[in-house]
Amino acid sequence: MGGNKAAPLLRKVGLKNVATLPLTLSLKCAQPFAVNTPEVALAPGAEAEVTVSFNPGFFGDRQSGSHDGKLAIAYKEHPQRDALKLVGECNYPNVAFDTARADFGCVLNGTPKQLAVTITNTAKVPAQWALPAELLMPAEPPSSTPAAGTL
Numbered sequence: 001m002g003g004n005k006a007a008p009l010l011r012k013v014g015l016k017n018v019a020t021l022p023l024t025l026s027l028k029c030a031q032p033f034a035v036n037t038p039e040v041a042l043a044p045g046a047e048a049e050v051t052v053s054f055n056p057g058f059f060g061d062r063q064s065g066s067h068d069g070k071l072a073i074a075y076k077e078h079p080q081r082d083a084l085k086l087v088g089e090c091n092y093p094n095v096a097f098d099t100a101r102a103d104f105g106c107v108l109n110g111t112p113k114q115l116a117v118t119i120t121n122t123a124k125v126p127a128q129w130a131l132p133a134e135l136l137m138p139a140e141p142p143s144s145t146p147a148a149g150t151l
Contacts (some may be wrong), residue, residue, distance in 0.1 A: 002145030008034075011016050011089065012049050013071070015145045017042035018066045024076035032058035033086050054088035063124045072119040126150050 017023045027050060036051040052071060059067075065114045069086040098118040107113045121127045130148035 006090075008055050009051040010051050010053050012053055013047050013084065014047060015042065017039060017044055018046045020044050021037065021077065023078075026074040028072045028074075029069055029086060031055065032067055032088060033071070035071060039061050052086060054086070056088065056090045059090075062094075064094050065089070091124045093121070093125050094123045095129060096122045096125050 002007055015025065020060075021044060021055075022044045025042070027035045027040065029052065030033050032055040034053045038054070040048050040050060042048055067088045067090070069088070071084040071086055073082040073084065075081075093139070096119070098120070102115050102117070104113050104115065119129060128150050
């Protein structure tokens with residue numbers, strides 16, 4: 001795990017005043033989303049663009065998943081409220097093991113015993129894995145079990 005931070009994802013949202021009167025929009029959204037402009041004034045027929053960002057590193061857990069939010073839109077000149085659904089998806093290399101516990105039972109001192117563990121990539125991106133050197137035992141004959149790989 002490096003110290004690389006995921007860059008925010010940006011999307012442009014177009015706004016247009018279809019009314020015959022000027023309109024002032026107040027825009028808000030909660031983390032992990034943000035909007036670059038909290039207020040936009042539009043003349044009749046005018047258009048504007050705002051940028052909505054999604055911070056995939058906000059939760060800090062590096063777990064893949066989808067996050068929902070909303071861009072709340074309020075109008076200074078009118079009581080109506082609107083909302084635009086926001087969806088951000090994070091894809092990190094995540095793996096799952098077929099067992100949470102390695103139970104070797106009773107083993108005589110100096111007697112090797114092996115357990116098979118299946119690792120499954122649960123993400124949409126490749127996951128690299130490796131066993132620490134101190135967990136690897138020399139095998140006679142050489143083992144065909146991998147000590148590292150990509151899922």
